Amino acid sequence: MTERTFLVTGASKGIGRALSHRLAAAGHQVVGIARGKDPDFPGALVSLDLNDTQASEEALRELAQLYSFDGVVNNVGLARLHAVGEIDLHDLEDMLRVNLHPTIQTVQALLPVMKAKGWGRIVNVSSMVTTGTPLRSGYAAAKAAVNSLTRTWAMELASSGITVNAVAPGPAETEMFRRNTPAGSAAEARFLSMIPMGRLGRPEEIAAAIAFLLSEDAGFITGQILFVDGGGSVGRSAA
Template sequence: MVRRKFLVTGASKGIGLALSERLAAEGHHVVGIARGADASFPGTLVQLDLDDRAASAAALAELAARHDFDGVVNNVGLARLHAVGAIDLADVDDIFRTNLHPTIQTVQALLPGMKARGWGRIVNLSSLVSLGAMNRTAYAAAKAAVISMTRTWALELAETGITVNGVAPGPTETEMFRRNTSVGSEAERRFLALVPMRRVGQPNELAAAIAFFLAEDAGFVTGQTLFVDGGASIGKASL
């Protein structure tokens, strides 16, 4: 197996941490980006607030100069709840900025190196809610935009040796999900009613799907978004 070097954003917890641990166990070098430090991270962890555009540009340029990255996983995100009629435009700006700007910045920073080497993997995290979900207007729209960017970039990079794919998690046992969906809540009940498997996903299950797109064998797959959601994207749970 070829040992690769991958950049993972939002790497210190949830799906990002599960993926980093999986890649490290497979022998790859993981450079993670997170707001907080974590001495137990299974690779190189860079403390950076990706919401700071200028600081991100400088840090990513430095990382791209220091490392020959083979790919990037854009996992960082922000979700806030709003019902139509009570949507806060400042929150809309925050949600779009946090979900889209780091994705664009990381890809553009790493792209020249991947192009020069003729090999690369880009995986963008979207969400089941991109198909529509109550009280998630801005987040759903931002994650739908991630899918659109994934398809566009796949077309633009199709002849470069770089693939661009996405993974769209359903409800997954992460801190961000639980901030808005506490155990036993009405919100959790509504989510589980939409999931044929009637459970939330685990971060390691999402990590497995992402790792597939990063693998050597996935070289003929591009522009795809895989919904890892217990069947929620194909129909509701049985009554």
């Protein structure tokens, strides 16, 4: 196995943390970005608020000089709930900024070195909510834009040796999900009714799909949105 160096955003919790541990256990070097600190992180963890576009631009430029990156996983995200008729435009702007700006910034910072190597992996974390989920208008719009970036970049980079894909999780047992969907709530029941498997995903299950798309074996896969959602994007449970 070739040892690779990957950048992971939103790396200290949930899917990002599970992925970082998985990559490190496989022998890869992981550079994570998160707002908080974590002395047990399995790699180098950079404390950075990706909501600050200017600070992010400067930090990513420095990281691209310090590390010879082979790929990036854009996992950081922000979700707030609104029913149509009550959509807060400031919240919408926040969701678009946090879900889109770092995705674009990381890729543009790392792109020169990946192009020079003739090898690279870009995996963007999207969401099942893009298929239609109540109260997720703004978040779904932001993630739909992430899907569009994924397909566009895949086309632009197809001849460069760099693949671009997205993983779209269904509801998973993460802190971000639980902030909006408490255990035992009506919101949780509504989500579970949408999942044929009848359960939440585990961060490790989402991480496994991302890790595959980062691998050598995924070299002929690009421009794809891989739903890891217990069948939620196919249809509701028949039970």
